Amino acid sequence: MTTKLLPTTVVGSYPQPDWLVDRQLLSKGVARVRLDLWRVGEPWLEQAQDDATLLAIRDMERAGIDIITDGEVRRESYSNRFATSLEGIASSKPGEVTSKAGLATAVPRVIGAVRRTHAVETRDMEFLRRNTGRMAKITLPGPFTMSRQAVNEYYKDDDEMVMDFAAAVNAEARDLEKAGADVIQLDEPWLRQDPPAAKRIAVKALDRALDGLTAATVVHLCFGYAAVVKGEKPVGYSFLGELDACKADQISIEAAQPKLDLGVLKELSSKKIMLGVIDLADPNAETAEIVADRIRAALKFLTPDRLVPAPDCGMKYLPRELAFAKLKALADGAAMVRSELG
Secondary structure (H helix, E strand, C coil): CCCCCCCCECCCCCCCCCCCECHHHHCCCCCCCCCCCECCCCCCHHHHHHHHHHHHHHHHHHHCCCEECCCCCCCCCCCHHHHCCCEEEEEEEEEEEECCCCCEEEEEEEEEEEECCCCCCHHHHHHHHHCCCCEEEEEEECHHHHHHCCEECCCCCHHHHHHHHHHHHHHHHHHHHHCCCCEEEEECHHHHCCHHHHHHHHHHHHHHHCCCCCCEEEEEECCCCCCCCCCCCCCCCCCCHHHHHCCCCEEEECCCCCCCCHHHHHHHCCCEEEEEEECCCCCCCCCHHHHHHHHHHHCCCCCHHHEEEEECCCCCCCCHHHHHHHHHHHHHHHHHHHHHHC
């Protein structure tokens, strides 16, 4: 990791251009199975995705972000590209899960042993590494979250399924590290949805997924995209302090929109904290001063070397101009506080 104090980063995604994806279809929810959101067909799709990825990289660099991603431009969602590439997963005839709010979502079916048989994101990481000199991060869906976004029709023991997802993530992560990843992040928003199961298996699964890696590692938690989860968000996490025991170097949490009580940071005394200081529900860009105030509030509970300022969540649902403005405020606000620290 960079030795710079308060290094800024993104959670993962950046807005995809309107010429690349059908944003009306994208807005209907977070895809668990393949939806074919692309406006560009074969054989030009890969080239179009490369061009859009370069736009995302350059925007993050121009905004002044220290640790950047490829914007997850090649993905319909944060999870479906990797999850539906695994052996044992069937998505052509999807299953269905119902949320606590009663909303039904099409999801893959697990019909055999979950295995990773080929690289999924390695080319993405190689492309990012070739096109930036900055620290580079790539993200993967976490094993617990993938297991909750599928219908199990094969395993007698759900925990065995979670551990097979973890082994698949680890195989991919090892190749991403070889491809030049400085930071590897696992997205685990579903840890808070089922605390009893999370307490039983999540840390074990995360440790299996992160086993043997030398790159910096992050586990990201959030309450869902602001564009998808409407209304008030919880003001606290039902599964957080337990993650202090996992192998990850950093824990990433959403804090700006839900106005999280930052006292919870005391529960993660051994970790660096990637803290959400950009509210993605706010239709206006923060000022640098607002970001600086949020960073200063976190520094009441953390030493500066343990804080990594970031947006609350991925930015793919925002207009690109707004996303850029928010990232510029993030970089400028962090610079303000950095200068105060000497």
